Amino acid sequence: MKLKLLSMSCTLALAGWTPASQAAVTFNTFVDSSDLSSTLGNNATIGFAYAGDKFVGSVYYGSNNNQLYSTDLTGGNVAKFGSAISGFSGEIYVTSSLGIGGYGPRDVFAGSEAAGRVVRVAHDGSTQGDFVTGLTGGVRSMAFDPYGMYGNQLIVATNAGNIYTVNNTGSATLLANVGEDAEGLSFAPQQFGTYAKGTLFVASEGSGTLRAIAPGGGITNAVTGIYGAEMVSFVPLNLGSSGNPVEGFYSANYAQNVIKASASDFTPYLGDAIVTSETYHTVHRVHWSGTSFDVSTIGQFPAQPEDGIFVTADVIKPSVPEPETWAMVVGGLMVLPLFRRLRSRQG
Structure with a gap:
């Protein structure tokens, strides 16, 4: 919801936070506003996703609201991606399968x-x-389960508070309802904390939960306020870990461009949750101290934060084949020697 900007005189101290003495995370422009404007006539960025050989946002x-765009892995060569999607408007969310x-x-x-609909x-x-x-x-947010706790399915959250799992045939099952936008x-x-690896977490702007x-x-x-x-x-x-410069944190910087922070900016926070505030345009770290969750401020957005993603070695490299694929590969390797012997006899 784009009801912007509450007065910055409402300090983070009032929200229960102590701002970091120096922002640990810094951002640079990744997709330029002028490139978006020249291709779409619109630079009010919302969604952004990594799709292997490209980014899609x-x-x-406004202009081209229901039209996705793509960039190369350096944020350049902005182009329309796919066709305009009939019936889509407002905030459009994107993700890519694994x-x-x-x-x-x-x-x-x-x-x-x-x-x-998706x-x-x-x-x-x-x-x-x-x-x-x-x-x-x-639809308000989407992501694929990478750890398997939810069957490696697509997870979709809606503004009715519904959280769905979606299998590879497009069949949706209601998982939970959080009572507000997620x-x-x-x-x-x-x-x-007390939550197992792979646990799904959802953030709600209205209550800050x-x-x-x-x-x-x-x-x-888990955390409120x-x-x-x-x-x-x-x-x-x-x-x-890969040394690939594509690794890092990317976010739509509404209503201007897309920005990036380097992977090294986040190495002190491995395993922590990063939560952005639409109200204060800040970046927060949620860390388990051993007894409680601690929230601290580690950065400031140039404008307003929207979708944010980490790109790592795990998502850059080709996906690991599933068991059925390995069976086909092994079967093929076993057949090759027999095929070669038959050819040698025929020769």
């Missing part, structure tokens, strides 16, 4: 707050169509 109301859970690698999925776009943008329909509430979601890469959602649908208020909580994203444990 979206923009807010090649697990029966999903193909790097297809792009888009959902709109104006519609309870569209799948082929990785190359050549085809697209409805994947999930009939959800209660407009605009951010992510998965813990290790045990986080970070909630844990168990695989059986149980809901726990993060006012304007917009996005939650856990810092991966191997962030920066």
Whole structure:
């Protein structure tokens, strides 16, 4: 919801935070405003996702609101991606499949707050169509379960507070209802307080609550009082390990551009939750001290934070084949010697 800007005279101290003496996280422009404007006539960035050989994003109301765009891995060569999506408007959210859970690698999925449906776009943008329909509430956030606690399925949250699991055929199952909009979601890469590795967390801007959602649908208020909580994203444990410059943290910087912080900025926070505030335009670290969750301020956005993602070695490298694929590969390797012997006899 774009009801902007509460007075900055409302200090973080009033919100229960002590600002860091010096921002540990700094941002640089990744996708330039002029490139977005020249291609779309719109630089009001909202969604942003890594899709293997490209990034894919979206923009807010106005020109090309329902048209996704792509960039190369340096943030350049902005181009329209796929076709304009009929019926989509407002905030458009995007994510990309991981090649697990029966999903193909790097297809792009888009959902709109104006519609309870998700569209799948082929990785190359050549085809697209409805994947999930009939959800209660407009789509507010989406991500794939990378750890398997939720079956490696697509998780979709709506402005009605519904959290769904979606399998690879597009069949949606209600997992939980948090009672309010859930605009951010992510998965813990290790045990986080009393919550197991892989646990799903959702953030709600209205109440500033970070909630844990168990695989059986149980809901726990993990952290409260993060006012304007917009996005939650856990810092991966191997962030920066590949040395690939693509690694880092990316975010839509509404209503200007897309920005990036280097992987090294987050190495002190591996395994922690990063939550951005739409109210204060700040970046917060949620850390388990051993007895409680501590919230601290580690950065300031140039404008207003929207979708944010970490790109790591795990998502850059090709996905690990599923068991069925390994069986085919091994079967093929076993057949090769026989084929060679037959050819030698024929020769």
